[in-house]
Amino acid sequence: MDPTTPEGQAAPPPVLISERQIAERVEHLGREISADYAGVDELLLVGVLRGAFIFLADLARRLTLPTSIDFMALSHYEHGSTPSGAVRLVMDLRVPITGRHVLLVEDIVDSGETLAYLKRTLEARRPASLKICTLTRKPDRLTADVRVDYVGFDIPDAWVVGYGLDFDNKFRSLPYIGVLEPAPDGG
């Protein structure tokens, strides 16, 4: 059996969003964000580990303004693949953000609870501005009241993997975004 696929899943996850579609969208987002922040001294990109690492790496290289980069890591209290909504900060930023322009870069917005938590946490530190960019969003699952400024793709309610996204910490290095079939429990 292919060691990259879980038991019962013989084939790689079917493609939902291809490498090429991702590249085109990231390039477009890069142009849009660069234009929106034109004239800003520096933009601090805050990546949320681990899922956003590939998206952040590609997006950062498409921005034409001065940037710096930092990361946060969170842990979800999960039941199987279903996050309970409770989030814990396991690694904080290394730099203060007061008075700085911050763009939070996320891999996926599902219920939106994670984002709501991150927004509260970062806003309390009084950045000059705080905007949110997510690679994917599941509009049908959104319950939290959070506005997202930049969305790569709105996707159906399925468990997606690849391009940083995981199931059980696997599949992150797939170059495309695929759908895990059958859907994991409760996902």
Ligand code: IMP
């Ligand atoms: P939230 O429900 O918006 O708080 O999302 C919680 C977390 O669940 C996300 O940050 C991801 O880590 C994870 N997640 C939700 N849906 C998916 C998916 O389809 N694939 C991979 N991870 C997901």
Ligand code: MG
């Ligand atoms: Mg995440």
